[in-house]
Amino acid sequence: MISERGDGRPRDAANPLNELPAVGGRIMAKILVCVAWPYASAPRHLGHAISTFIPADVFARYHRMKGDEVLMVGGSDMHGTPTMVRAEEEKVPVQEVAERFHALHTKNIEQLGVKYDLYWNTAAEDHKTWVQELFLDLQQKANVYEATMVSPFCTTGNHFLPDRYVEGTCPNCGFERARGDQCDSCGHLWDPFELKDPRCRIHGTAPVPRETKHFFFRLSAFEEPLKAWIASDKEHWRHHVLTFTRSWLQEGLKDRAMTRDLDWGIEVPVPGYETKRIYVWFEAVMGYLTATKEWFKLHGKPDGWKDFWYDPKAKHYYFIGKDNIVFHSIMWPAILMAADPKLVLPYDIVATQFLNISGEKMSGGRRKGVWLPDLLERFDPDQIRYYAVATMPEAKDTDFEWEDFAQRNNSELLAVYGNFVHRALTFADKNFNHEVPEAGYLDATDKALIRAIEEQWKRVGQNLEYVHLKDGLREAIQLARLGNQYFDQKAPWELVKKDRAACGTALHVALRAARSLALILAPFLPFSSQRLWNALGYDSEVHVQTWDEALEDVPAGQKLRVGRPLFTKIELETPEAEAADARFDVRVAEILDVKDHPNADKLYILTVDYGAGTRDIVSGIKNDYTPDQLRGRKIAYLLNLQPAKLRGVESHGMLLAGEDEHVVGLVLPPEDAPIGTQVLGVAGASELPFAEFQKYKLRVGEEGRVYFLGHNEEVRLPLKAGDAFLKVDKGLKEGTWVH
Numbered sequence: 140m141i142s143e144r145g146d147g148r149p150r151d152a153a154n155p156l157n158e159l160p161a162v163g164g165r166i167m168a169k170i171l172v173c174v175a176w177p178y179a180s181a182p183r184h185l186g187h188a189i190s191t192f193i194p195a196d197v198f199a200r201y202h203r204m205k206g207d208e209v210l211m212v213g214g215s216d217m218h219g220t221p222t223m224v225r226a227e228e229e230k231v232p233v234q235e236v237a238e239r240f241h242a243l244h245t246k247n248i249e250q251l252g253v254k255y256d257l258y259w260n261t262a263a264e265d266h267k268t269w270v271q272e273l274f275l276d277l278q279q280k281a282n283v284y285e286a287t288m289v290s291p292f293c294t295t296g297n298h299f300l301p302d303r304y305v306e307g308t309c310p311n312c313g314f315e316r317a318r319g320d321q322c323d324s325c326g327h328l329w330d331p332f333e334l335k336d337p338r339c340r341i342h343g344t345a346p347v348p349r350e351t352k353h354f355f356f357r358l359s360a361f362e363e364p365l366k367a368w369i370a371s372d373k374e375h376w377r378h379h380v381l382t383f384t385r386s387w388l389q390e391g392l393k394d395r396a397m398t399r400d401l402d403w404g405i406e407v408p409v410p411g412y413e414t415k416r417i418y419v420w421f422e423a424v425m426g427y428l429t430a431t432k433e434w435f436k437l438h439g440k441p442d443g444w445k446d447f448w449y450d451p452k453a454k455h456y457y458f459i460g461k462d463n464i465v466f467h468s469i470m471w472p473a474i475l476m477a478a479d480p481k482l483v484l485p486y487d488i489v490a491t492q493f494l495n496i497s498g499e500k501m502s503g504g505r506r507k508g509v510w511l512p513d514l515l516e517r518f519d520p521d522q523i524r525y526y527a528v529a530t531m532p533e534a535k536d537t538d539f540e541w542e543d544f545a546q547r548n549n550s551e552l553l554a555v556y557g558n559f560v561h562r563a564l565t566f567a568d569k570n571f572n573h574e575v576p577e578a579g580y581l582d583a584t585d586k587a588l589i590r591a592i593e594e595q596w597k598r599v600g601q602n603l604e605y606v607h608l609k610d611g612l613r614e615a616i617q618l619a620r621l622g623n624q625y626f627d628q629k630a631p632w633e634l635v636k637k638d639r640a641a642c643g644t645a646l647h648v649a650l651r652a653a654r655s656l657a658l659i660l661a662p663f664l665p666f667s668s669q670r671l672w673n674a675l676g677y678d679s680e681v682h683v684q685t686w687d688e689a690l691e692d693v694p695a696g697q698k699l700r701v702g703r704p705l706f707t708k709i710e711l712e713t714p715e716a717e718a719a720d721a722r723f724d725v726r727v728a729e730i731l732d733v734k735d736h737p738n739a740d741k742l743y744i745l746t747v748d749y750g751a752g753t754r755d756i757v758s759g760i761k762n763d764y765t766p767d768q769l770r771g772r773k774i775a776y777l778l779n780l781q782p783a784k785l786r787g788v789e790s791h792g793m794l795l796a797g798e799d800e801h802v803v804g805l806v807l808p809p810e811d812a813p814i815g816t817q818v819l820g821v822a823g824a825s826e827l828p829f830a831e832f833q834k835y836k837l838r839v840g841e842e843g844r845v846y847f848l849g850h851n852e853e854v855r856l857p858l859k860a861g862d863a864f865l866k867v868d869k870g871l872k873e874g875t876w877v878h
C-alpha cells in the first residue's frame with residue numbers, strides 16, 4: 140500500500156498556522172491540479188464555478204508564483220446524458236450541443252481569468268484511444284469482466300434506459316426526481332430499480348426489467364485496499380469528504396457496470412458491443428490522466444506525464460462539488476489501483492459544499508441570471524472571483540443572495556482594498572510629481588505597517604498551502620484594512636503642509652503595501668492585480684513575479700500611472716426596480732416654444748419635440764426660468780403621464796425638474812444626447828396615473844447623478860442617456876418633482 144506520500148513536511152495539519160513556509164532554498168513541489176469536468180449541456184452557473192475552476196485557479200496561480208511545477212488540467216464532459224437529453228429537447232444532433240457548450244465553457248473560463256494548462260474535452264481522439272486502451276488492460280487483468288444484468292427497458296419507446304433516463308423517488312431522502320444512477324439531492328448512488336416509482340424520463344411510463352450484457356468493473360476487489368488508503372494520512376482532508384467516503388466504504392462496495400446501452404460516447408473496443416458505450420463515470424475521471432498525457436504530448440515529451448503520475452512526491456489536488464465525492468475518493472482511486480498500483484492516488488479532494496441558488500435567482504428576470512455568461516456581461520471578472528472565494532461554502536451549504544454579492548464587493552473589495560490603493564496612488568501622483576516618493580526616517584507606525592505586510596503575506600501563504608482559500612483572502616484584505624488605518628493615522632493631506640519629507644515617507648510605505656497587495660492578491664484577483672501593478676509603474680506581467688517578491692520595496696522615483704479606481708460599485712436592479720422601470724417612458728425632448736398660460740400667472744405652456752412628435756405641456760416654472768432660457772433647451776420629458784387639464788389647458792406629460800426651498804432646477808440630459816433618447820423606462824409604457832407617479836421622489840446622489848426613488852426608497856431608478864447620468868440644473872442636491 141502507498142503509505143508515505145508526503146514531501147517530508149512536518150505533519151501539523153491540525154494547526155497550519157504554526158508552520159511557516161520556508162523562504163529561499165525551498166524544495167519545489169510537483170502539483171497536479173485536477174478540475175471536475177463540467178457537462179457540455181448548458182451554461183455553467185456561479186455555483187459550479189465556485190466549487191471547481193475558480194478555487195483550482197487560485198490554488199494553481201499561487202503555486203506557480205511559488206515556483207512549483209504546476210499542471211492544471213480538465214475539460215468538458217461531452218458524453219454525459221444531460222447533453223443527450225438537451226439534444227433530444229432541441230431536436231439537434233448531440234454532437235452539436237456538446238461542441239456548442241464546450242466552446243461556451245472554454246470562453247467563459249478564459250473570461251474569468253482561469254488559466255488551465257489544458258482545457259480539453261472527452262470527445263478528443265486521444266482521450267478515446269487511451270480510455271479504450273485502459274479498458275482492455277483492465278479486462279486483461281481481470282478487473283473488468285462481462286456479465287448479464289437486468290436493465291430497465293421502456294416498452295413504450297422500445298429502448299433501454301441508462302442512468303438519467305430513469306427518474307424516481309429517492310428511498311434515502313425522498314427527493315422525487317432522483318436519477319437512475321444517483322440522487323442529486325443527497326448524493327446517494329442507486330440502481331434504477333432501487334428507486335421508488337421509477338419511470339422513463341421521455342415517456343413517463345414505468346420500465347420493465349430486461350436482461351442485457353455488460354462489462355463490469357470489479358470494484359468489490361478494492362474495498363480493503365481503499366479502506367487502508369483512507370485510514371492513512373488523511374488528516375488534511377476536509378471533514379465532510381472523509382466522513383462521506385468512510386460511510387460509503389462501510390456499506391460495502393459492489394461491482395459496477397461500466398458500459399451502457401447508448402449510441403453516444405466512447406465505443407466499447409470489443410466485438411458484439413456496437414450498440415453500447417463506455418460509461419461516463421469511468422471515462423470522465425480518467426480524463427485527469429489522459430489530459431496530462433495530452434499536455435506532454437503537445438509539448439513534445441510523450442513520456443513526461445509519468446513525472447506527475449509515478450513520482451510519489453507529486454501531489455494531486457482534485458477540485459470538485461460535493462455531489463462528485465464518491466467518484467474521486469472511491470471509484471477513481473480504485474481504477475488507478477486496478478491499472479497500476481504505482482500510480483499516484485489523490486493527495487487531496489477539495490470538495491466544496493453547494494452554493495444554493497433558488498430557481499428564481501438562477502434565471503430570475505431579464506439579465507438577472509447567475510449563469511456565467513450573464514454575470515460576465517454585467518460584472519468585472521474579479522468581482523465574480525472575489526465573491527466566489529469570499530463566500531466559498533467550504534464547511535456547509537450557503538444560500539446565494541444578490542444583496543450579499545453586491546455588499547461584499549462594495550463594502551470589502553471596493554471600500555477596503557480599492558479605496559486604500561486608490562488613495563495612496565492618487566495622493567502621491569498629485570503631490571509628488573507623479574512618482575513614488577523617497578522614504579526617509581521610519582517611525583514606529585511606518586515600521587508596524589511594514590511588519591504587517593510580512594505577517595499577512597505569511598498568513599495568506601499558510602492558508603493557501605492548506606487550500607483554505609476563504610481564510611487566505613480574508614487575511615489579504617486585512618492588510619488593505621491595516622493600510623487604510625495607516626493612511627488615516629498619517630493623514631498625508633495635513634502632513635504635506637507641515638512636513639513634506641514625512642509625508643513622502645508615509646506615501647512610500649503605503650505604496651509599498653499596495654505593491655505587496657498586488658502580488659498577494661494576484662492568485663485571487665488576476666485582472667485588478669495587473670491593473671494595480673501597472674498603476675504602480677511596472678511594465679511587466681504581475682503573474683510572472685514570484686510569491687517572495689511581495690516582500691520587496693517599491694523603488695523611489697518610479698513613475699506612477701494612475702488611472703481609474705480598481706473597482707466600480709455594484710448597483711443592483713431589484714425585481715421591484717425592474718417592475719417600476721417598466722412603468723415609465725422618459726425621453727430626451729427639446730423645448731420648441733414657450734407661451735404664457737392664459738389663466739394662470741405662474742404657468743407656461745411649452746411645446747416640446749420628443750423625437751416622435753410634438754406635444755404641449757403645462758409647467759409651473761415661470762418664476763424660475765425665462766422663456767429665452769427655455770427655448771431650444773433639452774429636457775427630460777415624461778411622456779406617458781396621464782393627461783390632465785390645468786386651469787382649462789390640457790397638459791400632455793411633464794418635464795422633470797427638482798426643487799428645494801430656494802430654487803427649481805431642470806433635470807438635464809447631456810448636451811449631445813439625441814432628441815428621443817430613452818432616459819428611463821420603456822418606449823410605449825402604458826399611461827401612468829398622477830397618483831402613482833407621486834409615489835416617486837427625485838434624489839440627487841454621488842457626483843450629481845439623478846434617480847427616481849420609490850417604494851420606501853427600495854427602488855432606485857437612474858436617469859441615464861446611454862452611459863451618461865442626467866444631472867440637475869443649478870447644483871440642486873435634493874428635491875421633489877415640479878409639475
Ligand SMILES: [Zn+2]
Nearest residue numbers: 293296339342
Ligand atoms: Zn421510454
Ligand SMILES: [Zn+2]
Nearest residue numbers: 309312322325
Ligand atoms: Zn436522495
